[in-house]
Amino acid sequence: MAAPEAPEEKFSLREVLDTFKLCLSEDKEVYVEHYVAGWRGLIKFLNSLGSVFGFISKDAVNKIKILVTHLEGENSSEYVTVQSMVKYELENELVDLNKRGNHPESGCRTLLRLHRALRWLELFLERLRTSGEDGKTSVMCAEAYNESLSQHHPWVVRKAAGMAFCVLPGRPAFFEVMNVGTPEQVVAMLGDALPLISEVYQVTEELYAQHNLLDLP
């Protein structure tokens, strides 16, 4: 049996599912606070897989920190939802639209990076959900990455990511870390989680497309 972890470090897929549930308001706005909390939960999971994934989690943590700075800053009321953030930053010219400039830490460009990673997550979890007992997590992960996030990464990051995927634990150990229960229960929970993640992704994608923000430098 694995040694018990400190409670605040323990990942539970259910917890992440709950935060993604809270992400969407009744009129389909995405709450930045819960979006960030969802990612925090996912990073806990990543950290429990070992230090090989440190460079990935470090980048994600940095992005979260930037968003939290906005969330807690003097204009915090503008950062309640992704919709209000986009409106505020665009109206006040706080986004570098075509090339990197004075706003390397805009909420819009920072959240876009996590948004792209959310697509990877959706593709990966769907593969995991439909995989058989001997499914290879490394292959599922790499395929999901190649179909999404990799297109936005330079060669050196793709290479490092590919190497990290190779040491992912097999499906049974992976399911264990999810801390949900039997493999059947994991699959059921993935079935619950995916539509939520997918909806948050779609709403954000449409918003960013509407404002031409999908390629922010």
Ligand SMILES: CCCCCCCCCCCCC/C=C/[C@@H](O)[C@H](COP(=O)(O)O)NC(=O)CCCCCCCCCCCCCCC
């Ligand atoms: C379970 C295995 C996890 C594998 C994670 C797959 C994603 C691979 C991403 C590789 C990112 C490498 C780090 C560097 C990234 C940055 O260059 C790049 C661009 O940023 P910049 O424009 O500011 O320079 N950053 C990004 O694209 C953001 C990446 C954020 C990745 C977060 C990944 C979190 C993974 C959480 C796993 C949870 C699995 C849950 C299963 C129940």
